[in-house]
Amino acid sequence: MKKILLVGCGAMGGAILSGCLAKGLWKKEEVYLKEHSLEASKEKAARYGVNISQDGSIASDADMVIVAVKPNIVLGVLEEISKYKPRRVLSIAAAVTLETLENNLPEGTEVIRCMPNTPASVGEGMAAIAAGKLTSNEFLSEAVEIFNALGKSAVVTERQLDELGALSGAGPGYAFVIIDALSDAGVLIGLPRKLAIQAAAQTLYGAAKMVLETGKHPAELRDQVTSPGGTTIAGIYAMEQGGLRAALIDGVKACLDKSDAMAKK
Ligand SMILES: NC(=O)c1ccc[n+]([C@@H]2O[C@H](COP(=O)([O-])OP(=O)(O)OC[C@H]3O[C@@H](n4cnc5c(N)ncnc54)[C@H](OP(=O)(O)O)[C@@H]3O)[C@@H](O)[C@H]2O)c1
Structure with a gap:
């Protein structure tokens, strides 16, 4: 034993x-x-x-x-x-x-x-x-x-x-903030909170599963859902203008910097 x-x-x-x-x-x-x-x-x-x-x-x-x-x-x-x-x-x-x-x-x-x-x-x-x-x-x-x-x-x-x-150790923390923010968006446009949280979480879960199971690059999967002049690319454009991608990159980098500083102490 x-x-x-x-x-x-x-x-x-x-x-x-x-x-x-x-x-x-x-x-x-x-x-x-x-x-x-x-x-x-x-x-x-x-x-x-x-x-x-x-x-x-x-x-x-x-x-x-x-x-x-x-x-x-x-x-x-x-x-x-x-x-x-x-x-x-x-x-x-x-x-x-x-x-x-x-x-x-x-x-x-x-x-x-x-x-x-x-x-x-x-x-x-x-x-x-x-x-x-x-x-x-x-x-x-x-x-x-x-x-x-x-x-x-x-x-x-x-x-x-x-x-x-x-990236992944601290990642659930980032993901919870993203789900919370998306559910805020749902509430802002008229959805009940509970439904908005479920929809946000299941959507991230499903998208993550597609990346893992298809092995496709996430940019390729994004291209498949953004029709020219369509609604999704309009949403992504607004998010990018708000600095979504840079904020995520900065966040991961800040976490690593903090961990490096802690290791030196
Ligand atoms: N949470 C995460 O997402 C995550 C991810 C990756 C790695 N980690 C690492 O995992 C480690 C634990 O994190 P955690 O989030 O699980 O912390 P936690 O929830 O505070 O768990 C630590 C446990 O250790 C107990 N403890 C304190 N002093 C002890 C001692 N001398 N002997 C035995 N047990 C003692 C604590 O009891 P009391 O609370 O009563 O003091 C607590 O139950 C950390 O080093 C962290 O870096 C955490």
Whole structure:
């Protein structure tokens, strides 16, 4: 029976846990969690039906330790679990580098960095995965298996992982703003809010599915829906005049700049 230690079971840790349990990748009895306090661990363990390892000692014979706490807490967690000489550690913390992980864990620990996103909780996540110096193919395959079960994943260089953090890691945040803005537009032109939100969300979902399933460039798909002198190109023109494309590009770049600045601290 395998053993998984999950340190931090908040938005992302919880999404990974519930997804892996739902997909049958992990059995409840195989998972141990450690939250910031015993009370919190008890509450989360009861919610998911898993075990607790409040001192983290299960790390000594766990197949994998997943570190899913906020970046500023990671070093403390690494210090705590290092006592138990973990074999394999996967961190999802933004801006905590492979080098930092390797330097703060016992020599020989296999490490992986992963940048998931919250749609993993509904099986539609996108995760970037980068391996450390000593990471075995077996550990990497296990990580890919986990994140493919929660959506899609890509094994990338560490720099690409940071770049994907700004695109897909933070991306659901951008998408929620876009859906909210489109629903505002629907309300402005006379639609009820609930219907406008459903129409905006389903339209983005459907368009995204078309890009993924047809493999066509999004510009080609856009061309197919913009007839000359038509209504859609009139809408796109107004949006471009409002700086839609540049705002999205600037937003992703600002997110990466912030993540780079945090990594330097
Ligand atoms: N959310 C995302 O979209 C996303 C995407 C990609 C990567 N990430 C990364 O995922 C990590 C977690 O983010 P999150 O959004 O899931 O944060 P979160 O919801 O705050 O979850 C962190 C969890 O860790 C717990 N915790 C705090 N100190 C702890 C300790 N010493 N030992 C064990 N558990 C402790 C927190 O408990 P309390 O809240 O009670 O303190 C909380 O339940 C971050 O490093 C972030 O960079 C997040």
